[in-house]
Amino acid sequence: MENQKQQVKQLCTDFRLSAIAADLDEIVSTAETEGIGYLELLSRLLKTEQLHRQQRDESRRMKSASLPRNSDLSLYEAKRNGLTDRRLAALRELNWIDQLFNLVLMGPSGTGKTMLAAGLAKDAVKAGYHVYFRTMEEIVSTLKTRDFVRSQTAEYKKMLRANLIVIDDVMLFPLEKNVAVSFFNFINQIYESTSIIVTTNKKPTEWAKMLEDEVIATALLDRILFRCEVINLTGESYRMENRKTFLDK
Known part of the structure; x- marks a missing residue:
C-alpha cells in the first residue's frame, strides 16, 4: 500500500499535480473510512488540485495587479461619498467588465475614489479577471520607456493583456504634448x-x-466616455477628518 502511494505521489510530481501529492495520504485515509467509490475518490483528488491552482492563480493575479493597501470594500462607506448601497452592489457584480464599460470616478481629494477603484479591482481579481492598477504617472513612465527598458516592455505587455486597467489620479499634473499623444495612443489601442x-x-x-x-482631450474623452458610467463622489476629505498628529500626545 505504501509503495503504491509513493508511486502515485511520484506520478503526481511528474505531472505537476502538487496538491494531490501533498494531500494524498489524508484524502485516501478519509476515503477508506467513508468507504467511497473510485469515482468519488478521483473527484476529490482532482478538486483538491483544482482548488490549489485557483488559489495560486488568484495569488499571482493579485500580485500582478499591485493594488494599494486599502482595497477592502467591506470597509468602504458608500453613503458617506454620495454612492448608494444599491449602486455599489451593482458595480460589484462586475457585469460592466464583460460588457467593456468604463468607470470614471470623479470628486475632490479624499472622497474615496482610489479606495473604490481598488476595491472593485480586488473583486475583479477574485472573480478571475486580469487586473492592472497604476497611477497616471506610472502609466506615463511605462509609455515613455517601454521601447528601451526591458522591465517596462514587460509592464507594457502586461497592460495590454489586462481585462481591467485602473488609472489612478488622471490629470493630476499637466502633460507635455508628446506624452499626451502617447497616452491617447495607448487608450485608443485598448478601449475596445x-x-x-x-x-x-x-x-x-x-x-x-x-x-x-x-483636440487630444476631446478624442481621449470620446473613447473613455463612449461606454462609461460617470460617478461623482462627494463629501469631506476622509484624510482631513482623520488627520493624525504626534505633537498633541
Missing part, C-alpha cells in the same frame, strides 16, 4: 478590448488644459 477605471479630481472640461491640447 479592455475596461478602464479612471479616478480624477478634474472635470472632463478641464482635461484640455491639463493636456495642453483640446
